[in-house]
Amino acid sequence: QVTLRESGPALVKPTQTLTLTCTFSGFSLSSSGRCVSWIRQPPGKALEWLARIDWDDAKYYSTSLKTRLTISKDTSKNQVVLTMTNMDPVDTATYYCARNDPGGSWFDPWGQGTLVTVSS
Amino acid sequence: QSVLTQPPSASGTPGQRLTISCSGSNSNIGYNPVNWYQQLPGAAPKLLMYSNNQRPSGVPDRFSGSKSGTSASLAISGLQSEDEADYYCAAWDDSLNGMVFGGGTKLTVL
Numbered sequence: 589q590v591t592l593r594e595s596g597p598a599l600v601k602p603t604q605t606l607t608l609t610c611t612f613s614g615f616s617l618s619s620s621g622r623c624v625s626w627i628r629q630p631p632g633k634a635l636e637w638l639a640r641i642d643w644d645d646a647k648y649y650s651t652s653l654k655t656r657l658t659i660s661k662d663t664s665k666n667q668v669v670l671t672m673t674n675m676d677p678v679d680t681a682t683y684y685c686a687r688n689d690p691g692g693s694w695f696d697p698w699g700q701g702t703l704v705t706v707s708s
Numbered sequence: 709q710s711v712l713t714q715p716p717s718a719s720g721t722p723g724q725r726l727t728i729s730c731s732g733s734n735s736n737i738g739y740n741p742v743n744w745y746q747q748l749p750g751a752a753p754k755l756l757m758y759s760n761n762q763r764p765s766g767v768p769d770r771f772s773g774s775k776s777g778t779s780a781s782l783a784i785s786g787l788q789s790e791d792e793a794d795y796y797c798a799a800w801d802d803s804l805n806g807m808v809f810g811g812g813t814k815l816t817v818l
Contacts, residue, residue: 625807634710634796634809634810634811634812635745635753635796635798635809635812636809637798637806637807637808637809640806640807648805648806649806650806651804651805651806684752684753689758692800693740693741693743693758693759693800694741694743694755694758694759694798695743695745695753695755695798696754696755696758696764697754697755698752698753698754699752700752701752
């Protein structure tokens with residue numbers, strides 16, 4: 589059974605750096621074709637894809653957020669980490685991680701999500 | 709403003725057939741498969757349809773997907789109250805080199 593779980597701070601201050609960890613089980617990110625993505629959803633708004641990391645360490649970022657995002661993996665711990673710099677109240681959202689299919693197309697399954705609020 | 713365009717809302721009565729549209733461009737839907745997600749109230753999204761018209765295990769055959777050119781559709785037949793949810797389309801965008809989502813469609817079963 590494949591599961592993913594997000595963890596990180598529930599509250600960050602403006603200008604701070606957010607670090608989120610996705611801990612997964614049921615698959616290995618060192619297996620050929622495997623990828624993990626981060627997606628966020630502001631309250632009452634649509635989903636927004638943020639970043640993806642592949643089994644071979646290829647990385648893809650949202651064009652609009654690329655300068656603020658860094659994605660990395662620790663295959664020995666079955667973890668993917670996302671950092672987002674210079675946090676702003678508009679970054680308040682539920683952040684999800686999800687496993688991609690081997691082609692990187694769809695997300696299945698998703699983690700339960702973690703709500704991050706940006707406020708002073 | 710989402711890259712893929714969906715109607716913000718849709719509604720139907722139990723038993724009815726309903727479709728949700730998703731419009732894009734050649735850089736996304738035109739050359740890449742479309743996937744659909746269902747998000748029940750208060751829950752994480754769930755994969756509902758992949759590769760335009762493939763249902764994951766466990767998804768009822770009341771749900772079907774199609775794609776033509778730069779547009780895609782999700783059809784729900786025999787609408788049920790449990791189908792009340794937000795529905796999102798998504799596809800890879802070759803120009804942006806990233807995944808793009810639609811703005812979501814809130815389905816209400818009257």
